[in-house]
Amino acid sequence: MSEQKCLSCQGELEYAGGNMYARCKSCNSMFMNMNNVLTPYPVDEATRPMIEQALGFAPSASAVVKPVAPKSCMICSTDFEVVEKDDSVFTRCPRCGALSQVQGAGGLVPINVTPPGGGWNPKFQAMFEKELGFTYKERKMPIGIPE
Ligand SMILES: [Zn+2]
Ligand SMILES: [Zn+2]
Numbered sequence: 001m002s003e004q005k006c007l008s009c010q011g012e013l014e015y016a017g018g019n020m021y022a023r024c025k026s027c028n029s030m031f032m033n034m035n036n037v038l039t040p041y042p043v044d045e046a047t048r049p050m051i052e053q054a055l056g057f058a059p060s061a062s063a064v065v066k067p068v069a070p071k072s073c074m075i076c077s078t079d080f081e082v083v084e085k086d087d088s089v090f091t092r093c094p095r096c097g098a099l100s101q102v103q104g105a106g107g108l109v110p111i112n113v114t115p116p117g118g119g120w121n122p123k124f125q126a127m128f129e130k131e132l133g134f135t136y137k138e139r140k141m142p143i144g145i146p147e
Pocket of ligand 1 (some may be wrong): 006007008009010011026027090
């Protein structure tokens with residue numbers, strides 16, 4: 001097969017579906033490959049991962065919706081501290097201590113840290129948060145109580 005390049009950016013292509021479909025490794029443009037002629041195959045970003053999988057491609061990383069952290073705490077309206085770790089985004093409220101993982105655009109899933117033996121353990125909490133990427137900070141008050 002002759003060397004083909006992305007029609008949009010001249011990037012390298014990868015193929016699926018018995019070379020029937022091509023995707024650019026650089027810009028993710030999709031093409032139909034008929035008799036070595038590339039025809040652009042526009043896909044909607046919302047359905048892209050499903051289409052890519054249906055055609056035999058691994059879903060492109062850029063299709064993953066990056067979590068978007070809300071700006072401030074719902075409990076006490078204080079601006080969040082935000083850290084990113086791998087593909088995850090975490091928020092910590094500097095006032096009430098609410099610790100959450102961001103899901104999608106603005107969704108928060110609370111993270112309840114249970115220390116060995118249970119109860120409230122500021123050192124364990126601070127260490128856990130440091131592992132996520134926050135600055136080490138021992139709270140005086142348990143999570144949920146503004147300090
Ligand atoms: Zn391209
Ligand atoms: Zn708060």
